[in-house]
Amino acid sequence: MSDHNADDVRNIALLGHAGAGKTSLTEALLAAAGAIPTMGSTDKGTTVCDQDPREQALGHSLDAAIVGFTVTSRQVNLIDTPGLPDLLGRSLAVLPAVETAALVINAQAGIEPMTARLMKRLDGRGLCRMIIVNQIDAPDLDLATLTDQIRDSFGPACLPINLPAEGGKRVIDCFFAPREDATDFSSVHEAHEQIVDQVVELDEALMETYLEQGQTLAPEQLHDPFEAALRDTHLIPICFVSAHTGAGIPELLEVIAELMPNPAEGNPPAFLKGAGERAEPVTVSPDPGRHAIAHVFKVLNDPYRGRLGIFRIHQGRITPTSALFVGDARKPFKATHLYRLQGKELIEVADGIPGDILAVSRVDEVHLDAVLHDSHDEDHFQLARTDYPTPLYGLAITPRRHGDEQKLTEALHKLEDEDPCFKVDHHAATNETVIRGLGEFHLKLLLERLADQFHVEVDTQPPRIPYRETITAPAEGHYRHKKQTGGAGQFGEVFLRVEPLARGAGFRFVDAVVGGAIPGNFIPSIEKGVRQVLDEGVVAGYPLQDVQVTVYDGKSHAVDSKEVAFITAARKAFIAAIEQARPAILEPIVHIRISAQEQAMGDLTGDLAGRRGRITGTETKSWGRVVIEGEVPLAELEGYESRLKSLTGGEGVYSIDFSHYEPVGATIQKQLIEAHHQQAPA
Incomplete structure (x- = not known):
């Protein structure tokens, strides 16, 4: 049985610009909690999180790493994420696994572009937030001005929960027990009042006690309204630390353990049941006694351990004997071995409860964003889609060695499975395989993995730009397909109309046939023919978008009408209509x-x-x-x-x-x- 309960779990993602010190901060927290004997160094490549040789050579994290430690009976799962802009997708992918997003800011650099971008990306996700200002021991800092800049950029909800002192050598608590012997008690008292005022605004009874009766409030009285303020982003605490000297690390551990939300206190995950427009929100409870529901937020294809699926349990209990289904699959798999992650190390565990982050290996069916469950009552469950940036930077690739085509295809599929912002397209018109990512560095890393892990080398060149075709006016098209070759013939006739849709609306197909002019069983064939043209384009070979197609009339033959006849007729009629609809690129x-x-x-x-x-x-x-x-x-x-x-x-x-x-x-x-x-x- 698990040695902790869901109320004791804290899940936190460290986000921020490259160089903010997220990995060093993780090391400092691990060491202070006794999870490792001493801190590792990013310069020497000895940290728990950055074990990949490329990470060690660059001095930057290239993928999210999960570690865990215990502090005052709390089980803390910390996810250290990469801060390079090209790897944004790998950071966003972990957010469904946590209740709290902690933005780490380099005290010397201030609010850097990636930090601002990440804070904006957190909007609407329902995550509690905190800000950690790191490297407060650096010389010539004006941390008061930096605090003002944070509040100007991210709003007045950002308030210090402790304050730096003695040039960043230590911090002074402003929330739990403000000390009157602080060097500048007036600043500490002011910070304490600001954060208490912010918290009690969401609790009328407590506000009355605080304001009208003049009572000092204990931290335990503030706990529930504090959590409510975090959930509403009515409060974003600012903590000051130095990962290098350890200043503020014990205080940060206390904030994490005592104030950051557990799975029941954070905003519930946005699970949906059903597909498309019919999907409806469902409540998933952090109750170990209910059916198991977990979400796969990371997949790794390891040459030694096979496919590794890393998941967060949101409901129920999972053991090595659990029969788990992947999404709507009818055949379950056995989670024969369950692992907790400590960087690259896998530690086998007996079970997992809500809030736990675990991994299962050698299960080929597991994929990114899969929902794992142990009951068909949870069929069609999905987590609300993460809004990832669109991969736009592209390279056309060809294998350098003849005969590596199949090997390349398999390797690309594995890389695509792992990375939500890496896409592979094959353009039939040019026989071109194009890989797309978030930038030059992103694709460079993936091409290095192709060569090192999968032993496939490729040549690259700039790809075609992903233009699209559309129309700017309504038009009509008609085609009669009639073919007779001695035996059974082919016959299908289609009348359709095309109209432009608003930019970004995509494609809409409307069946307006009346009176049985075209039997209903052939309407899907007509749509199929139209969609073939959508993919191929008409005027320049690019996919069509923002078009509505309405089929309103046609003819059929009792003997000769077949699916293929209506596919062909629809294609020809659609092309004829597009050519008359003032097409645009x-x-x-x-x-x-x-x-x-x-x-x-x-x-x-x-x-x-x-x-x-x-x-x-x-x-x-x-x-x-x-x-x-x-x-x-x-x-x-x-x-x-x-x-x-x-x-x-x-x-x-x-x-x-x-x-x-x-x-x-x-x-x-x-x-x-x-x-x-x-x-x-x-």
Whole structure:
């Protein structure tokens, strides 16, 4: 049986910009809790979390790592996430496994681009939040100004729960038991009042006791309203620490153990039952006595341990004898061995309860975002979809050695299974395999794994830009397919109408046939024929989107009408309609965010303008850097990383997110259509 209960579990993800010190902070917490004898070093590659040789060489985390420790009977599961912009998907993937997201800020660097991006990504996820200011022992810091900047950027709910003292050599508690012998007790008292005022706002009875009766409130009286304030993001505590010296680490452990929510105190996970628009919210309870429900938030394909599925238990108990189903599968698997993770180390455990983060190995059916359960009452369960950034940076790849084609395909599928922001597409028209990620560095890491782990080397080149086709006017199309070859013939006739939809609406198929002109069993064949054209495009070979197709009439034959006849008729009628509907080619527009030194601002904005970009905002930071935001066509960003380094002396960084599609200019559209016709087979 488990040696803890769900009320004692604390699940926390450490998020933040690369270099904020998340891995060092994890080491300091592990050492202070007695989980490791001494702290490891990121410089020496001796930390629990960064065991991969690439991580050790770069000095940065490249994937999320899970560790655990016990403090005052609390079982704390800590997830150390990568802070590089290209690896954002790997950080977001872990959020469904935790109740609390802790943003780690480097006290010297302040609020860096990735930190702001992550805080924005937390909106709407229902996670409690805290902010940890690390490296408070660095020289020449103005932590009071940094606190003001945090509150200006992230809102007045951000309040210190302790304060640094003696140049960052220690911190003073402002919540549990403020000390009157503090060097500046007035600041401590003010911070204590601010955080208590914020907490009691959500409890009218407690507010009355506090304000009208003038009573001092004990921490135990504040516990429940404190949790309520965390759930509503009415409070985001700020903790000050130095992972290097250990200042503030005991206080942070106390905050985690006593104030951060357990699975019952955090906002419940957003599980749904059903599919598509019919999916309805369902309540999942952290009750070990109910049916087991767990969510797979990470998958690893290990050359020695096989496929490793890492999951968070949200309800019920899981043991090695549990028969678990993956989603809607009818055949269960036995979780023969259950493991707790300590970095790369797997520690076998006897069972798992709600809140636990465990792993199961050598189960091929397990996949990212799978829901594991032990009862068909939980069929069709899913966790609300995580909003990942769209992978836009692409490379066309071909195996360097002849005969490696199948090996490459299998390896790419395994990498795609692991990473929610890595996608593989095969374009039949150009016979091109394209891999897409969040940036050049992201794909570089994956190509290195292809070579090192899967022993497949590839050649790369820039891929085609993922343009799309659409229409700008309504039109109609008609085609009669009639074929007679001596025996049974083929006959199908289709009348349809096409209309443009709002940008981003996708595709809509409408059956408006009346009077049985086309038997109902052939309507799916018509939709199938239409969808074939959607994938292939009409004018330039790019997929069609934002189109409504309405089938309103047609004819059939009692003997000769078949599925294939209506597929063909629908294809031809759809193509005819598109050609008359003033087709247009759309290009992907991305939102770009650039951070660089202030003196490079003019060069950067001028360069973006030359790439058909639009500047939507600029912000000068107090530490001598500028953040530029804008929109730019993805087609204009080829080679941008090198250009940015050239303009900023290597100090600039950027990130992109898909924004929307918009029509290309007439000249570019003509060039794309001509290029497609030249490539088309005679």
